Amino acid sequence: MSTDKSSHQFALPIKPTLGTCYYPEQWPREKWQEDAQQMAQLGLTWVRIAEFSWGVLEAKPGELKWQWLDDAIEVLGQAGLKVVLGTPSATPPRWMLDKWPDMLACDENGHARKFGSRRHYCFSHLGYREESVRMAQLMAKRYGNNPYIHAWQVDNEYGCHDTIYSYSEAAKQGFRTWLQQQFRDIDALNEAWGNVFWSMQYNSFEQIELPNATVTEANPAHYMAYRRFSSDQVCDFNLAQVQVIKAHSKAPVSHNFMGRITDFDHGAVAQDLDFVTWDSYPLGFLEDRVNATTDHQCQYERQGDPDFQAFHHDLYRGVGNGRWWVMEQQPGPVNWAPYNPAPLPGMVRLWSWEAIAHGAEAVCYFRWRQAPFAQEQMHSGLLRPDSSQAPCYEQVRQLAQEIEQFPVSKGKVDVALVFDYHAQWAWEIQPHAANTSYFDLVFDCYKALRKQGLSVDIVPPSSLQLQTCCDQYELIWAPGLMHMHSLLKQTLSQAKGHVVWGPRSAAKTQQMAIPVPLPPNVDALPVTVLSCESLRPDRPIALDNGGYVVNYREILSINGSLGDVIEHSEDGEPVLVQCGKQLYLSAWLDQSAWQRVVKNVCAMANITTQKMPEGVRRRNTQTHSFWFNYDNKPHQVDAHTIEPGGVLIQ
Numbered sequence: 001m002s003t004d005k006s007s008h009q010f011a012l013p014i015k016p017t018l019g020t021c022y023y024p025e026q027w028p029r030e031k032w033q034e035d036a037q038q039m040a041q042l043g044l045t046w047v048r049i050a051e052f053s054w055g056v057l058e059a060k061p062g063e064l065k066w067q068w069l070d071d072a073i074e075v076l077g078q079a080g081l082k083v084v085l086g087t088p089s090a091t092p093p094r095w096m097l098d099k100w101p102d103m104l105a106c107d108e109n110g111h112a113r114k115f116g117s118r119r120h121y122c123f124s125h126l127g128y129r130e131e132s133v134r135m136a137q138l139m140a141k142r143y144g145n146n147p148y149i150h151a152w153q154v155d156n157e158y159g160c161h162d163t164i165y166s167y168s169e170a171a172k173q174g175f176r177t178w179l180q181q182q183f184r185d186i187d188a189l190n191e192a193w194g195n196v197f198w199s200m201q202y203n204s205f206e207q208i209e210l211p212n213a214t215v216t217e218a219n220p221a222h223y224m225a226y227r228r229f230s231s232d233q234v235c236d237f238n239l240a241q242v243q244v245i246k247a248h249s250k251a252p253v254s255h256n257f258m259g260r261i262t263d264f265d266h267g268a269v270a271q272d273l274d275f276v277t278w279d280s281y282p283l284g285f286l287e288d289r290v291n292a293t294t295d296h297q298c299q300y301e302r303q304g305d306p307d308f309q310a311f312h313h314d315l316y317r318g319v320g321n322g323r324w325w326v327m328e329q330q331p332g333p334v335n336w337a338p339y340n341p342a343p344l345p346g347m348v349r350l351w352s353w354e355a356i357a358h359g360a361e362a363v364c365y366f367r368w369r370q371a372p373f374a375q376e377q378m379h380s381g382l383l384r385p386d387s388s389q390a391p392c393y394e395q396v397r398q399l400a401q402e403i404e405q406f407p408v409s410k411g412k413v414d415v416a417l418v419f420d421y422h423a424q425w426a427w428e429i430q431p432h433a434a435n436t437s438y439f440d441l442v443f444d445c446y447k448a449l450r451k452q453g454l455s456v457d458i459v460p461p462s463s464l465q466l467q468t469c470c471d472q473y474e475l476i477w478a479p480g481l482m483h484m485h486s487l488l489k490q491t492l493s494q495a496k497g498h499v500v501w502g503p504r505s506a507a508k509t510q511q512m513a514i515p516v517p518l519p520p521n522v523d524a525l526p527v528t529v530l531s532c533e534s535l536r537p538d539r540p541i542a543l544d545n546g547g548y549v550v551n552y553r554e555i556l557s558i559n560g561s562l563g564d565v566i567e568h569s570e571d572g573e574p575v576l577v578q579c580g581k582q583l584y585l586s587a588w589l590d591q592s593a594w595q596r597v598v599k600n601v602c603a604m605a606n607i608t609t610q611k612m613p614e615g616v617r618r619r620n621t622q623t624h625s626f627w628f629n630y631d632n633k634p635h636q637v638d639a640h641t642i643e644p645g646g647v648l649i650q
Contacts, residue, residue, distance in 0.1 A: 016356045016403050018396065019046025019084075019364035020382060021328060024072035025056045026371060031387075032072060035368065036079035042382075042393070043400025046362055047076050048327065051086025051156045052118070054135065055093040066142060077148025084254075084327075085149050087139060087241055089132035090156035091118045096131060103128040105166035108212045112168075117375065119157075122166040123233035124174035129240060137244040144248030152253045153327070154241045157261075157279060164230050164263035167212045171230075178229045180205045192511045193221035220429045220512040227425040231264040239272045256327040257319075259312050260289040262439060265421040266319045267460045276320035277327035279366070282309050282351055284330065284337040291440060299615075299632065302344040303645065306617050306630035307447045309351060313358035314446075314458040315419055322410075326355045328366035331392040332380030340378070342391070346645030349395040350628055353647045356408055357619040357626035365396065406649065409622040413457045414474040414607050417446055418481060420461045426482035426508055433534030436551045441480045441503075441588055448594035449477070452602065453610035455620045461488050471496045475605040479585065482508045484520075493524035498581045498605040501525060503554055503588060504532075524582045526562035527574075529554045540590065542570040547593025549575065554586040567597065578604075616642065625650045 020039060024032055039047060050057075050069060058064050073083055097103065097115050104112040105122040113120055121128050136154070143149050158164070183189040186202055195201045200219060202208055211218035211226050242253050252274035257266055259281065270276050282304025286297055290305045300306065316324045331348055333340040352363045371377050372385040382393050419442055427438035449456050463469045465487045470476070474497040481488075484506040492499050506520040507529070515521065519529050532554045535541065540548035549569055556574050558565070567576035569587070576597060577584045581604075589597065595611075602609050612618065615631025627637050627648035634643050642648050 015407050016360060017045035017362045018352075018400055018403070019044050019048065019082075019362055020368045021048045021364060021366045022076075022368045023052070023371075024049060024075075025053050025068065027369070029068075029071070032075045033079075036076050036081060039076075039081060039368065040079045042397055044396075045082055046084055046150075046364055047081045047368075048084040048086060048153060048364060049073075049076070050139075051088055051153060052091045053086075054088035054091055057088065058093065058135070059095075061095055061099065064138065073143065073146060073148050077146075081148075082150035083146075083148050084151040084153055085139065085143055086153040087132070087136045087155060087245075089121070089135065089154075089241065092121055092128065092131070096128070100125065100127045100131070102169060104168065105163060106168040106171075108165075108167055110167055110213070113163075117161075119161050119163040122168045122170050123164070123230070123237045124166060124168065124171040126170070129237055132237070133240045133244055136241040137248070140245045140248035144245070144251075149249065149251055151251050152245050152249065153277070154238055154245070154253060154255050154273075157256055157258050158234055158238070158269070159261040159263050160258055162263075164234060165226075166230075167210050171233075172210050174233065175210060175226060175229050176205045176208055178232065179208060179225065182225070193219055193225075194511075194513060195219065223429045224425060224512050227263075227429075228422075231268065231421070234264040235268050235272070238269050242272050254325070254327075257316060259285050259308070260439060262421055262424040266316075267421070267462065270319045270321070273320070275323035275325065275361070276316050277325040278312055278316045279328035280309050280312065280326050280351065280355065281328070281330040281334055281337075282347070283341060283343060284334045285309075287337040287339050300630060301339075301341050303347055303615075303630045303632065304343075304351070306615050306628075307443070307450050310354060310358060310450065310617065310619070311443060311446050311458070313355055313360065314417075314456055317359050318419075318458045318460060318463070322359070324360060325362040325364065326352075326360050327364050329355070329363050331365045331367075331382055331396075332390055333378070334380070335376055335378035344632070344645045345391070346395065346643070348392040349399050350630075350645050350647055352396075352399050353402075353626065353649075354617075354619065354628050356403065357411075357621065357624075359408075359410060365392070406624075409624070411455050411457075411620060412622045413455050413620075414605075415449060415454050415602075416457045416459050416464070416473040416476045417442065417449065418461055418464060418476065418478040419458050420481055423480055423482045426512065427480065427504075429512065430508075431534075432532065433551050435537075436534070436588070438480045438482070444589070444591065444594055445477055445479055445598075448591065448598045450617050451591075451595055451612050452598050453612050453618050454598075454602070454607070455618075461485070464488060465491055467491050467494070470494075473497050474607055475602065476500070478502075478505065480504050481506070483510055489520075489522050493522050493582065495581070498583065498601060500583045500585055500601060502585045503552060505584070507532075520584065522582075524579065525577075525584050526559040526579050527577050527584045527586075528557045528559060529586070530557050531555045541587075543575060543589075543593055544568045544570060545593075545596065547596060548590045549587040549593075550590050551588040553588070556584070556586050566600075581605075613637070 103125045257278040367381040369383040370381040424438045563577040565574040613635040619626045629642040
């Protein structure tokens, strides 16, 4: 690492900390003291425990065994570690299923998802929700005033293993109740959903089923209502535990979100949390979630995608209103991806520094010691099963020493990118093209911004409905927001900076219908979408200035002479239309076109760009520039050589 501090004064310094995830119930009691002391000596501050411990705490109904957890917390705390205590509702014990045999979630075919791993519960099952609250309350009463408990985690990884959507009897009954609360009158529901189409009218809420196992696709309004209901169930489940914890503890409460899990509104859940965390697995995600080409996967197989982790850092910083951690950082090969290579030397340190540069208050490693048994025995830790040091151990030691020298200021960001979970659901329901998604559209825009050396805030639509938030950015990108609240339209159209809308902006009403007047129906934008089409992957449409339209485009009518067309497709259709500081992008672009458009629009907004070398990315704070080399070869940056897996701080 190269550093230069001489010309800077730290502004708004953040002193990041490190931690790990530990499972004392999985190891002999005599090892706890040794482990705790070694964690502290390594430079760790935090240790998360107990989130999978229900079967040990309550092996039989009502027979609670707390002593082992009392002792573990005492040992860790006496070593100087701060404990994050997890509630164990992600892993209900086997006897729970005997008590509540209908608590299991059901897949789309109606098959129950059985006991034998984890997350085997339906969010809509009120009996299991009460059991989870009972356990959270017992833990909060016992440990709420414990001086070693400095934070709480509710449950673990909502949505992991496709566990948000359930087609159980409990979900069906919950959905009917939810709909009745939303619409009050069945005729109002029929009208809102357009149920006159295909004779889908209902006479009562009790007739409504879940939107699965239909002959062909269900009504898109039905789908969307079910998605919103399912998201609300997660919020209610989470809030019920948060409330009983807060009744007995002043320590902050969090939850650990995941990468590319969009089945529920994370912002809505985060409203009831004090800070958010997420679990970062760059190599697993590259193989499993990035949707990358084979060549890209091969090039970055030991480094991870250069933008995927940063995207989630920025996403969860926005979700958490600025307060966020990495609760689980990949330390080596994992067990769950299609292929699980070892990281390039230095990458664990790079991933950690990148999180810190994006504002993480803490980075914790999963896990302390690799388990020699059960499902995750091929998942590496900081230590091997025999307690010898894994390759990442020294990287963590080095990082712990480095962060003592470099307090990190908050980022100064001129560019915002909007991400909306509800838009993701709308695109999934009516994608209009195979293998496309709202997430990929926004991520393509984010990659182009990063490749031009820009630091980005990812913000929820609810934030931009506040004019003060909207006005703090020189440039806002808002692609693909299928439904837009009137207040969001208003604030974006009145923003002091440049705004880029589309494609598919305001293309649907809240009930998934085409609005009239036709979209986007914004006074500041002199365009109307007349029609849209999706494109075969082998039939892109060239742009006059280079690059291609891919996946999807809209055919626009420009109202009067108010708009200037600054990008055309080769067949003469407008692709980017400008009216003052308002711009409308009518198509999904390939990466070369994205980067050109980003560069040109940034020039309009007086934002300086700098094209990054292949695999190199930059994050600016108020005091430093952080450079990260994800490539598998060295690169020169400002007369400094950054080796593969290297970090440069200026």
